[in-house]
Amino acid sequence: MADSNFVDYVKIYCRSGKGGRGSMHLRHVKYQPNGGPDGGDGGDGGSVYLRGNHNYWTLLHLKYQRHVFAEHGGNGGRAKCHGTKGRDEYIDVPCGTVVYDAETGKFVCDVTHDGQVVRLLKGGRGGLGNFQFRTSTNQAPRYAQPGEPLQEMTVILELKLLADVGLVGFPNAGKSTLLSSMSSARPKIANYPFTTLEPSLGIVEYRDQKSFVMADIPGIIEGASEGKGLGLRFLRHIERNSLLLFMVPGDTDDIKKEYEVLLGELRNFNPEMLDKRRVLAVTKCDLLDDELVDMLQATIPTDVPVIFISSVTGQGVDELKDVLWQELNSESNKLQAIMGEDTLVHRDKDMSKFAVELHDEGEDEGIEYIDIDDLDDLEDVDEEDF
Secondary structure (H helix, E strand, C coil), X not given: CCCCCCCCEEEEEEECCCCCCCCCCECCECCECCCCECCCCCCCCXXXXXXXXXXXXXXXXXXCCCEXXXXXXXXXXXXXXXXXXXXXXXXXXXXXXXXXXXXXXXXXXXXXXXXXXXXXXXXXXXXXXXXXXXXXXXXXXXXXXXXXXXXXXEXXXXXXXXXXXXXXXXXXXCHHHHHHHXXXXXXXXXXXXXXXXXXXXXXXXXXXXXXXXXXXXXXXXXXXXXXXXXXXXXXXHHCCCCEEEEEEECCCCCXXXXXXXXXXXXXXXCHHHXXXXXXXXXXXXXXXXXXHHHHHHHHCCCCCCEEECECCXXXXXXXXXXXXXXXXXXXXXXXXXXXXXHHCCCCCCXXXXXXXXXXXXXXXXXXXXXXXXXXXXXXXXXXXXX
16 A cells, blocks of 8 residues: 555644734834833734645645644734734645544544635734733833744544445455446456455446446455454445445355345444445356346345346346435435434544554654744844833
């Protein structure tokens, strides 16, 4: 995965800007010996924002951007001059990005819509100059406020692809072949396990110029929740899917058993995924005759729609599209999608497994931060300010 352009896991250090300090200045001009206070306020520090951008589909553009620093607010000046406001920093991310605190694993926020802006870190407010503290009894205040400090955080940006249908199955179950036959996507297809090493998206055309998005993820095996195979690192890409399409080859010994194993791995990853609508596709039926198909009828689950398909010959593919479209547009699925807009709950990261994830993604190396934001405090101060 180190050479892949599909990057769905990035660790970066973010820092907002500190507020500028207020000025403590007394006006001294000719013929006005008692000019009074005229110290200006400091400017606000810049904030760090996340912004959804549908032009991105991975986090590749952030892979080598380890630091995001907003600008500090300018200091106030004489003659009631206000300090400049620090420039905000916007981090463009693909829709479906979730943010976690890298220190604690706590969920911070997520970005799901194009143009959505979420403030990640707030900039410090600028301090008030001594002009703001003048009163009738204190006409020459000789003090001003410092600016508020900055905020900093090391965050994990994790991409969860947005798709309508997610493919779930063992390696070599025919997921990539089905995606390539139903859409224009061209995932890698070969006759060995774990051919697919990164998720793929494809737009499936339906009747009357309708379409839906299908997501293919690497195959999972029994024990994936314990780290076997590729583990469960890619299952987050189907957490947002409305419908799960389970795929089991027709030449397997027990279709129902393999289906239950896949359900068990999903349960270990996130029990809420079992609440999604499910469809089972029995693949590679071009290798079976009618007699074997009739024998398999007794071993298939009865609680989900089952379709016998062959991606090579096209057998049952149109019927599968009809079933998927019907399930996607069922009343119960629409209600669940509407409720999910506001009720989607992101679990905090399990810190016992968090370090392993960081190591797998190559993000476990320490990041050294060079902080030069205090240089403004070392500037020479005009003697007239005191």
